[in-house]
Amino acid sequence: MNDFKSIGVVHSPFKVSVGMPIQPVFAEGAEGTVEVLPQYADGLRDLEGFERIWLIYWLHKAPPGPLRVIPFRDTTERGVFATRAPCRPNAIGLSCVCLLAIAGNVLTIGGMDILDGTPLLDIKPYVPKFDAFTNSRAGWCDRSPVTSRTHADDRFAQ
Amino acid sequence: MNDFKSIGVVHSPFKVSVGMPIQPVFAEGAEGTVEVLPQYADGLRDLEGFERIWLIYWLHKAPPGPLRVIPFRDTTERGVFATRAPCRPNAIGLSCVCLLAIAGNVLTIGGMDILDGTPLLDIKPYVPKFDAFTNSRAGWCDRSPVTSRTHADDRFAQ
Numbered sequence: 001m002n003d004f005k006s007i008g009v010v011h012s013p014f015k016v017s018v019g020m021p022i023q024p025v026f027a028e029g030a031e032g033t034v035e036v037l038p039q040y041a042d043g044l045r046d047l048e049g050f051e052r053i054w055l056i057y058w059l060h061k062a063p064p065g066p067l068r069v070i071p072f073r074d075t076t077e078r079g080v081f082a083t084r085a086p087c088r089p090n091a092i093g094l095s096c097v098c099l100l101a102i103a104g105n106v107l108t109i110g111g112m113d114i115l116d117g118t119p120l121l122d123i124k125p126y127v128p129k130f131d132a133f134t135n136s137r138a139g140w141c142d143r144s145p146v147t148s149r150t151h152a153d154d155r156f157a158q
Numbered sequence: 159m160n161d162f163k164s165i166g167v168v169h170s171p172f173k174v175s176v177g178m179p180i181q182p183v184f185a186e187g188a189e190g191t192v193e194v195l196p197q198y199a200d201g202l203r204d205l206e207g208f209e210r211i212w213l214i215y216w217l218h219k220a221p222p223g224p225l226r227v228i229p230f231r232d233t234t235e236r237g238v239f240a241t242r243a244p245c246r247p248n249a250i251g252l253s254c255v256c257l258l259a260i261a262g263n264v265l266t267i268g269g270m271d272i273l274d275g276t277p278l279l280d281i282k283p284y285v286p287k288f289d290a291f292t293n294s295r296a297g298w299c300d301r302s303p304v305t306s307r308t309h310a311d312d313r314f315a316q
Contacts, residue, residue, distance in 0.1 A: 004162060004248045023288045036239075040247055043225035045237030049297025053239075056214070056250055067201035079203030081194075081211075081281040084288070089198055090162045090279045092214055094252070096289060121248045123239040127299050130181045130242070131254060132290040139207025141285050 006119035008036035008105075010057065012112050017061065018154050022072050023084070024097050024111030026150035031100070032112040034120060041105035044123075048102050052126035055109075058119045059093045062086035063158045070155065073146045082139060087156050093118070096126055164277035166194035166263075168215065170270050175219065176312050180230050181242070182255050182269030184308035189258070190270040192278060199263035202281075210284035211257050211265075216277045217249035221316045228313065231304045240297060245314050251276070254284055 012032035014020040021027035034055065036044060047053065065087025068077045072085075080088050098110035107123075170190035172178040179185035192213065194202060205211065223245025226235045230243075238246050256268035265281075 004250070007247050025288055040225065040239075043238040043247070044240070045226065046240035046298055047237060049295060049300070050240065051295040052291055054252065056248075056252070067198065068203065079205060080201040081198075082202070082204035082208065082283050084282055084285070088280060089165050089201070090214075092162070092250075092280045094212065094214070094282060096291065122246060122250045124242055124252060125240050125297060125299065126291065126294050127242070127296045128292050128294050129296075129299070130183055132292045132294070133210055133254065133284065134286050134290045134292055136284050136286050136290070137207060137209040138285045138287075139283060140204055141283065141287070142207070 004121055007040050008034055008120040010034055010114045010118040010120060012114050012116040015116050017115060017152050017157050020115065020152045021113040021150060022152050024095050024113050027111045027113045030112040032109050034107040034109055036105045038105055044102060047099065047125065050099055050125045052096055053099045054124040054126055055095045055097055055114065055120065056122040057093045057114060058121060059086045059091035060119055061115055061158055062091045062156060065156065072149050072152060073144045074140060075145055078140060085156055162279055165198050166192055166278040168192055168272045168276040168278060170272050170274040173274050175273060175310050175315050178273065178310045179271040179308060180310050182253050182271050185269045185271045188270040190267050192265040192267055194263045196263055202260060205257065205283065206260050208257055208283045210254055212282040212284055213253045213255055213272065213278065214280040215251045215272060216279060217244045217251045218277055219273055219316055220244035220249045220314060223314065230307050230310060231302045232298060233303055236298060243314055
């Protein structure tokens with residue numbers, strides 16, 4: 001397998017996963033920054049017109065877990081690939097965050113749902129034509145019995 | 159950096175990148191399969207209710223590239239992180255594909271925009287509440303001068 005490398009680091013108000021928003025959509029008011037390594041800063045050009053970006057990152061604090069988990073917003077065990085749980089065979093995180101500002105190699109981010117110190121793997125622009133499918137059926141999520149849970153408890157914590 | 163591993167392989171009609179759809183939204187009628195390694199098959203439970211899934215994969219044929227590229231749907235050089243181009247510091251691909259069927263450890267996929275033989279890193283469910291932001295501003299993509307281009311040419315080919 002290819003040797004992926006950190007291209008930067010996430011600075012976030014969240015030092016532990018317990019109590020952290022489980023998705024950007026539940027992280028209103030939670031801001032942070034993404035500090036891209038200087039040698040990659042030139043790749044950030046033209047990002048400023050995008051309202052949202054995808055951050056792809058290493059869930060570096062997620063412990064290994066089983067292939068079935070009870071997701072935060074459910075009461076039933078589900079296959080891990082049918083969930084966004086952090087404990088997965090490859091600990092890769094995906095967040096659609098708000099891009100608030102760019103200054104040099106530092107992006108200011110809204111909707112922060114990522115742990116402080118997280119190594120960044122990639123940034124991609126959010127393009128509605130490619131990414132927005134409002135009415136897509138979403139299996140157990142469409143019948144979620146725990147819609148009030150928006151922040152993490154300790155079930156996946158180290 | 160963590161040592162990510164292949165959890166499966168993509169089987170696709172596309173043996174070379176030239177002529178391949180550049181996003182699932184341009185890949186109507188292009189079907190393929192994702193063969194998950196048997197040891198991870200149990201993690202696929204409960205995926206069947208999802209209309210779309212995210213595939214995260216290693217762009218294993220993408221050669222290293224510069225930090226500025228002319229994207230398929232543009233005529234101007236852009237920072238690579240403001241594009242979905244395959245040549246990026248970490249060659250990680252992200253596709254929102256249609257989940258058509260599941261049989262054991264094999265998923266049938268519609269909207270296939272991935273090269274045959276591509277190593278799979280992760281599968282996540284597509285959840286509109288987390289992922290669909292229809293009116294999100296999309297920078298240069300909103301003014302794309304090349305909206306007719308939906309399939310790859312040779313600019314990023316090996």
